[in-house]
Amino acid sequence: MTSSPLTPEISLNPLPQSDGSCQYTCPTSRTTILTSVNGPLEVRPKDELPNHATIEVVVKPGIGVAGVRETRLSSIIHSTLQSLILTNHHPRTLIQIVAQIVQAEDHTSLPLLLTPLINCTILSLLIAGIPMRTVGWSVHLAVLQDGKGVKSVEGQTFGLGGSGGGDEMETEESEQLVVRNPGSDILSRAKSSHTLTFSKEGEILLIESLEYSQGSGGESADGQGWDISDFVKLAEEGKRICCEEGVEVIRAALAERKAF
Amino acid sequence: MSTLPSQVSSGNSQPPPLTFSTSLFRQISPALYLQRHLLHSPPTRPNGRSPFQCRDFTLTTNSLSHAHGSAVVRAGDTAVVCGIRGEILTVAPGDDPSRFESYHSSPTSATHACGSRGAGGASWGGLIVPNVELSTGCSKKYPLGPPGGLAQTLSDQLHELINVTKLVSLDSLRIYDKGSDLDSTMKIKGYWSLYVDVLCISLDGNILDAAWYAIVAALKSSRLPLACWNQTEERIFCDASLNHPISLRQSLPFTTTFALIPLPNPEGCGDEAAVLLNDPDSYEEDEACEILTILSTTDLSTVQGHAPQSPSGRLRTRVEKIEKKGGWKIGISHIESCSHLAASKAAQYIQSLTKEQLAPM
Amino acid sequence: MSLEDTIILPGDPLPQLTPLISPPQEDPAIKPRALRLGAGLTLSPSTSSTPILPYRYGTLSLTTHTKRPTASILSTPRHYHPTPNDPVLVTLLRTTAEQFIVQLTPYTQPAIIPFENYIINNAGTTASARKSRPNLPIGATIYARVSVVHKHLESIELTVPDPTYGEVISQKNTSTAQKTSKSKDQSGTIGAASVANRAEVTPYILSISQVMTRLLLAEETHGKHLLSAVAAKVPFEMVVGRNGRVWIDAATQKEVIKVVRCFKEFDEAEAWNEEDGGVIKGREIVGRVCGR
Numbered sequence: 005m006t007s008s009p010l011t012p013e014i015s016l017n018p019l020p021q022s023d024g025s026c027q028y029t030c031p032t033s034r035t036t037i038l039t040s041v042n043g044p045l046e047v048r049p050k051d052e053l054p055n056h057a058t059i060e061v062v063v064k065p066g067i068g069v070a071g072v073r074e075t076r077l078s079s080i081i082h083s084t085l086q087s088l089i090l091t092n093h094h095p096r097t098l099i100q101i102v103a104q105i106v107q108a109e110d111h112t113s114l115p116l117l118l119t120p121l122i123n124c125t126i127l128s129l130l131i132a133g134i135p136m137r138t139v140g141w142s143v144h145l146a147v148l149q150d151g152k153g154v155k156s157v158e159g160q161t162f163g164l165g166g167s168g169g170g171d172e173m174e175t176e177e178s179e180q181l182v183v184r185n186p187g188s189d190i191l192s193r194a195k196s197s198h199t200l201t202f203s204k205e206g207e208i209l210l211i212e213s214l215e216y217s218q219g220s221g222g223e224s225a226d227g228q229g230w231d232i233s234d235f236v237k238l239a240e241e242g243k244r245i246c247c248e249e250g251v252e253v254i255r256a257a258l259a260e261r262k263a264f
Numbered sequence: 265m266s267t268l269p270s271q272v273s274s275g276n277s278q279p280p281p282l283t284f285s286t287s288l289f290r291q292i293s294p295a296l297y298l299q300r301h302l303l304h305s306p307p308t309r310p311n312g313r314s315p316f317q318c319r320d321f322t323l324t325t326n327s328l329s330h331a332h333g334s335a336v337v338r339a340g341d342t343a344v345v346c347g348i349r350g351e352i353l354t355v356a357p358g359d360d361p362s363r364f365e366s367y368h369s370s371p372t373s374a375t376h377a378c379g380s381r382g383a384g385g386a387s388w389g390g391l392i393v394p395n396v397e398l399s400t401g402c403s404k405k406y407p408l409g410p411p412g413g414l415a416q417t418l419s420d421q422l423h424e425l426i427n428v429t430k431l432v433s434l435d436s437l438r439i440y441d442k443g444s445d446l447d448s449t450m451k452i453k454g455y456w457s458l459y460v461d462v463l464c465i466s467l468d469g470n471i472l473d474a475a476w477y478a479i480v481a482a483l484k485s486s487r488l489p490l491a492c493w494n495q496t497e498e499r500i501f502c503d504a505s506l507n508h509p510i511s512l513r514q515s516l517p518f519t520t521t522f523a524l525i526p527l528p529n530p531e532g533c534g535d536e537a538a539v540l541l542n543d544p545d546s547y548e549e550d551e552a553c554e555i556l557t558i559l560s561t562t563d564l565s566t567v568q569g570h571a572p573q574s575p576s577g578r579l580r581t582r583v584e585k586i587e588k589k590g591g592w593k594i595g596i597s598h599i600e601s602c603s604h605l606a607a608s609k610a611a612q613y614i615q616s617l618t619k620e621q622l623a624p625m
Numbered sequence: 626m627s628l629e630d631t632i633i634l635p636g637d638p639l640p641q642l643t644p645l646i647s648p649p650q651e652d653p654a655i656k657p658r659a660l661r662l663g664a665g666l667t668l669s670p671s672t673s674s675t676p677i678l679p680y681r682y683g684t685l686s687l688t689t690h691t692k693r694p695t696a697s698i699l700s701t702p703r704h705y706h707p708t709p710n711d712p713v714l715v716t717l718l719r720t721t722a723e724q725f726i727v728q729l730t731p732y733t734q735p736a737i738i739p740f741e742n743y744i745i746n747n748a749g750t751t752a753s754a755r756k757s758r759p760n761l762p763i764g765a766t767i768y769a770r771v772s773v774v775h776k777h778l779e780s781i782e783l784t785v786p787d788p789t790y791g792e793v794i795s796q797k798n799t800s801t802a803q804k805t806s807k808s809k810d811q812s813g814t815i816g817a818a819s820v821a822n823r824a825e826v827t828p829y830i831l832s833i834s835q836v837m838t839r840l841l842l843a844e845e846t847h848g849k850h851l852l853s854a855v856a857a858k859v860p861f862e863m864v865v866g867r868n869g870r871v872w873i874d875a876a877t878q879k880e881v882i883k884v885v886r887c888f889k890e891f892d893e894a895e896a897w898n899e900e901d902g903g904v905i906k907g908r909e910i911v912g913r914v915c916g917r
Contacts, residue, residue: 215585224433236600
């Protein structure tokens with residue numbers, strides 16, 4: 005596999021007992037997720053659906069016990085997977101997905117966790133042979149207002165410019181800087197954070213975009229946010245990353261496994 | 265319920281061999297029932313609205329006497345009460361005030377990370393703590409018991425909305441030592457921490473919009489007692505006769521939720537059609553495959569200057585949050601057009617809020 | 626073949642199948658042959674480009690030379706998913722008035738073999754099937770074929786269509802018990818005369834991975850090298866079920882263990898991942914286990 009600084013570290017089937025499992029480490033933020041997929045299994049009568057498989061997503065936190073944030077994460081992943089898994093192939097069964105956050109810079113930050121969680125889950129679903137309509141890939145983009153201070157921070161980690169294996173550093177019209185899969189230090193300086201998930205065909209599966217600037221609130225927050233046309237540009241870029249690079253990562257990871 | 269039986273019978277070109285009453289059809293085949301309505305021209309929803317029409321809503325503020333601020337919002341059959349209660353948080357001499365003031369959780373502090381994952385959402389990292397309770401019997405789907413997935417997700421979403429919008433000016437929550445001549449951070453002796461409790465009395469879809477509107481209205485109408493530091497007693501005293509409002513942003517952001525209903529394509533194969541519904545009720549939410557929520561602000565001057573009623577007139581809007589879950593049929597062009605609809609919805613909210621504020625309390 | 630090297634992801638278009646779905650219409654004499662969709666492929670009317678949608682990842686396998694062209698996605702999930710016509714090795718759990726209840730895998734619900742599906746001596750009707758049904762002991766190993774898998778049915782139905790299937794019993798009277806991947810043709814006849822000293826040797830049922838199963842069953846894979854390498858040292862009998870079970874028998878108990886160890890070690894080492902497909906590794910294992 006080509007090892008560019010942006011290629012995530014993927015280890016397939018680290019768990020010997022589950023149907024499909026995957027460990028995924030985000031190349032830049034070092035968030036590590038371990039997921040396991042089992043299914044189709046017998047379903048509890050309470051959750052049984054007559055024509056579809058029940059999907060269960062459990063997110064286990066890296067520290068502490070599962071709380072409101074984990075419930076929210078699993079509900080987001082659940083709704084994303086619902087549109088990917090062909091649930092009508094295994095009616096009255098259970099497809100169980102357990103995701104464990106192994107390492108994260110900030111265990112409470114939804115944007116930092118969501119992208120690795122989704123990518124890792126999709127890979128383990130593939131390994132487990134769960135029927136899927138298509139595959140998707142997720143990318144986290146942070147928009148920074150001024151790139152001056154960040155450029156030096158970024159320069160230490162990745163090369164500038166989009167060519168080769170360097171990090172994406174696009175300069176938009178208003179000199180905004182887009183950082184792909186940022187770590188928490190970059191994210192804390194970001195203006196907005198966008199978690200975008202696209203299917204291989206370019207359909208939007210998930211958008212979690214939010215204003216992320218710091219401030220003391222009140223009137224100082226007036227005029228924050230972004231124009232919808234800026235978002236459209238960003239979404240196009242996210243689509244390119246997911247549909248081209250993301251799908252390549254999946255293919256490369258799976259090509260290492262021989263199938264007969 | 266405003267079900268119109270006449271629409272169903274005219275929806276079919278051929279008379280069905282087996283006829284059901286409208287209410288039975290509605291119960292046994294919700295997807296088909298909804299599709300028949302939406303395939304009409306013009307498309308009409310079972311509740312009589314057009315796809316982009318939202319429900320009329322009513323707002324009453326400060327109806328709860330014991331809370332510092334409250335609001336009751338009713339949109340269709342969704343009714344939500346929001347109460348704001350302020351509590352004083354004393355800053356101990358060694359505490360770092362910046363810990364209380366961060367709108368986004370500070371990533372370096374490990375204690376913070378632990379603190380903000382409290383069971384009920386109570387965190388000492390955030391001064392504003394929302395909690396959602398779905399009252400027993402508010403909907404058939406949510407039985408008695410501990411807060412389920414929906415209530416927990418909603419609490420977290422509202423917490424995120426407060427952080428994203430930075431709605432409340434933190435300055436208005438600080439309690440200063442007025443007499444001393446220390447620098448500003450040292451003068452902070454305490455904070456108002458706001459408990460924002462949302463109780464859903466009746467749930468008929470789109471609770472997020474209603475809950476958020478109730479929170480904004482309740483915060484806007486709340487009056488906290490005037491608290492100040494008494495140097496001789498070294499305690500914070502409140503003056504019940506005086507009060508001060510919580511200062512909010514000028515441009516208030518509001519959420520607008522859309523649900524996407526898949527429609528069978530009359531031509532057979534090819535891309536399947538779908539209809540976006542503004543402000544879905546729970547019957548529509550059950551059938552929706554995709555939910556889109558847009559948080560946006562509307563330029564107030566534009567609203568007052570132009571004809572605010574016309575939704576076609578494109579209002580100046582800034583989007584602060586987009587959330588799209590499930591499904592794969594919403595395209596970028598949909599999101600663009602929805603953001604304009606969200607802007608006009610936000611304008612409606614602002615109008616009704618100003619009207620309510622002007623009314624004598 | 627480049628066709629077999631490319632990884633197909635769920636939702637990928639399959640232009641390779643287009644000529645099979647809509648054959649050229651110039652010659653009306655050629656009747657379009659129906660394409661059979663195997664595992665991993667489904668019909669999806671919503672995608673207009675190709676109506677056939679792969680739903681698992683793997684490589685595309687296309688069989689066009691047979692009567693009915695078949696396309697399927699070859700993948701190796703960890704667990705066995707039953708597909709029709711799979712040869713399987715099952716264990717009899719109990720017998721009811723109508724059918725045998727058998728275990729396919731430990732993690733799936735019991736499968737059934739109705740008596741009328743258990744055709745040993747061409748008894749066709751239900752009544753005669755019930756009368757002439759073999760009296761199998763509980764725990765017997767049956768070589769059967771998957772006949773009906775339906776997502777809405779609770780249990781999987783198996784069939785024993787002809788005397789090559791049935792209870793697996795050793796045939797040590799056939800002196801050249803050397804087996805290749807076509808093991809099913811030579812083994813598993815019911816009521817074969819037990820040879821002397823039968824009680825001294827117990828056949829072994831080995832559980833192997835899905836990749837290994839495919840390796841042993843497929844005609845043109847490296848599994849052939851392993852089979853012939855083992856058979857050169859020790860003559861043995863084997864029956865391979867798609868559900869990851871292999872029945873192994875040999876002349877002496879010691880030899881059974883030797884053969885079992887060869888296959889087990891090859892499987893555990895995942896030797897097929899080697900550059901040469903495990904040919905050298907296989908020889909090495911056989912040499913170590915069976916002696917030079």
